[in-house]
Amino acid sequence: MSSTEARPKQRRRADAERSIVRIVAAARSCLGRDPDATIDDxxxxxxxxxxxxxGHFPNRAELVEAALADAMRAGDETLSAVDLGGDAREALTRLLGSSWSLVAESAALLQAAQGVLPAGRLRTLHAAPAERMAQLVRRGQDDGVFRTDLPVTWLVSAVHYLLNGAAEEQRAGRLDPADAAGVVTATVRSVLVPPAPGAAASS
Incomplete structure (x- = not known):
């Protein structure tokens, strides 16, 4: 293939990549405002x-998945920068602050994804933040500041449910955005606090 033949193909690929980036960004923005946003929107x-x-996304499910995956990648970059050193309870507060902001921003997008993607795919997309939280919970357990009477997987799931529940409460106007981060943090910390002696859950 001559260099003159290669250049048009390279330009077409570059144009296609730019088009995909624009479409995914638009999907994140539109679905982030309205989970029922149409393909035309x-x-x-x-x-x-x-x-x-x-031509790039043959159906709505693929487009929604691409938008959610892009949001999760961006979110993972943000969460990776959170300092999780020191006291596990203080690290939890920092992680929840960033996590809550991301969940609040992507609540409508997640709602759109839940309507078209299987639960297994959603779990896969959330694997990195879930594992980050699990590692912090385990460290807190080892340090004696988080409860050990319940499975780590259940505690991480409970945090996930609380974050998404708070996002829904905020969208419904039942939770003031100015109070949301504090409410979420206080609730999660109360869930993870070790039970009083003699009050541990039965195994």
Whole structure:
């Protein structure tokens, strides 16, 4: 293949990649505002036609998955920068502060994903933040500041449910955004506090 033949193909690939980036960004934005945003809404926001969008994402499920995966990757970069050293309880407060911001921003996007993606795929996409929380809970247990009478997987799931429940409460207007982070942190810390002697859950 000559260099003159290669250059147009390289340009087409670059154009396609830029188009995909625009479409995914538009999907994140539109679905982040309205989980029922249409393909037309997203194509318009991306500045492309329906045919172009469908050329990259043949159906709504693939587009929603790409948008959620992109949001999770960006979120993981943010959470990776959180200092989890020192006292596990203080590290938890820092992690929850960042986690809550991300969950609140992507609550509608997650709602859209729950409507089209299987539960197993959603768990896979949430694997990295779940494991980060699990490691912190285990360290807190080893240090004696978090409860050990319940499985780590259950405690991490409880944190996940609380974060998403708080996001729904905020969207419904029942939780003031100014209070949300504090409410979430206080609730999660109360869930993880070791029970009083003699009050541990039965095995």
């Amino acid at each position: 997203i194509a318009k926001a991306a500045g492309v036609g329906r045919m172009t969008l469908y």
